[in-house]
Amino acid sequence: MKQPVSETESKLFYNQIWEHTGLSIGWRSLKNYSFYVLGNENEKQENPSIATLDALARYVLKAPYTNEVTRKNNEAHHPYWFLYRERYLEKVEVAPKAKNRFPVFAVLGIIILISGIALYWWYKSQAALSFTDDFKRTDEQSFQNKGWQVVNKNDEYWMKRNSLANSLTLFTLPGDNWPDTSSAPSIQNLLIRKLPQNCFKAELQMESFIPAGEWQQAGLLLLADSSLNSPSIRISLGYNDFFGGNQQPKEVIVQAISTPGNGEKPEEFIHFKVLAPDSAAEKPVLFGNLKHTALRIEKQGRHYRFLYAGGLTVNDAFKELAVKDLITEPRYVAIFALKGRVKDTPVVPVVIRKFILQQLPCD
Known part of the structure; x- marks a missing residue:
């Protein structure tokens, strides 16, 4: 001074x-x-x-x-x-x-x-490099003051974002950034903010989200720029019943994919089964494993770690699902909920309890 x-x-x-x-x-x-x-x-x-x-x-x-x-x-x-x-x-x-x-x-x-x-x-x-939002305030001005931007706003469902007190409620609306020659990438009510540092930890905490329909999912999305055509990395909790024609039990998974951008094919590098809904239907206590879900991405240079935590309590330990070197240099991080491009899948709420962004040392 x-x-x-x-x-x-x-x-x-x-x-x-x-x-x-x-x-x-x-x-x-x-x-x-x-x-x-x-x-x-x-x-x-x-x-x-x-x-x-x-x-x-x-x-x-x-x-x-x-x-x-x-x-x-x-x-x-x-x-x-x-x-x-x-x-x-x-x-x-x-x-x-x-x-x-x-x-x-x-x-x-x-x-x-x-x-x-x-x-x-x-x-x-x-302050801009280390940020926590517990979503106790979800009015437009608060989002703006905290550096959030809402992209591709769906007014009907965005108005329901405060359905549950002290949290943000998103909905699994139609759309996806998965490349598709017949549809442009689009995610509704995408909550996005800048990543001002090279080395960071981004974490999302959700509550009682149990995806139960085709392609229903929610999670974190890293983008090289604010366009959904850009190279990206995402991790999400989602529903899967597609096995290339093979008959296998439906599952709730943590999935991570990297996309080169410009319509090129993505790579799935995490497919971690969290729950088999059919088995859990016979033993409902298993659904408690989805009471609290946390997803985390850690980046140091080109070195990424992907972690998951889930269970009955908010402080369950993280599990490392993958370590991977990627050339994507994200400039934005986003919170998303979607159901892909399937019309018949129901739209369901996703309760977001906390988002954490912290700077990490790059050495």
């Missing part, structure tokens, strides 16, 4: 501290501290309390979330401030007492403040 924070910036900084620590430092105080550090005139003395220094230290050290009551009951000795002081400030040189213009705590507070502000601006710069 080269100048003190403005009122708006200090309010943003206040919110960041509160969201990460559960503790509050007044935005006016933060603004005053920044003027004390970086302003031209420092006539007014600033002496942060030990509690304030502890809150700033918690923010810098990424301490566990707490609140004022819990801290007062369990950590009234302000351990994180002293931990920070011991860990980082042992070699800080303070001018001789006769020449010292500021109290020691003020000097140390200034150091923590500068570190905190620097961390805040770093966090802000990374």
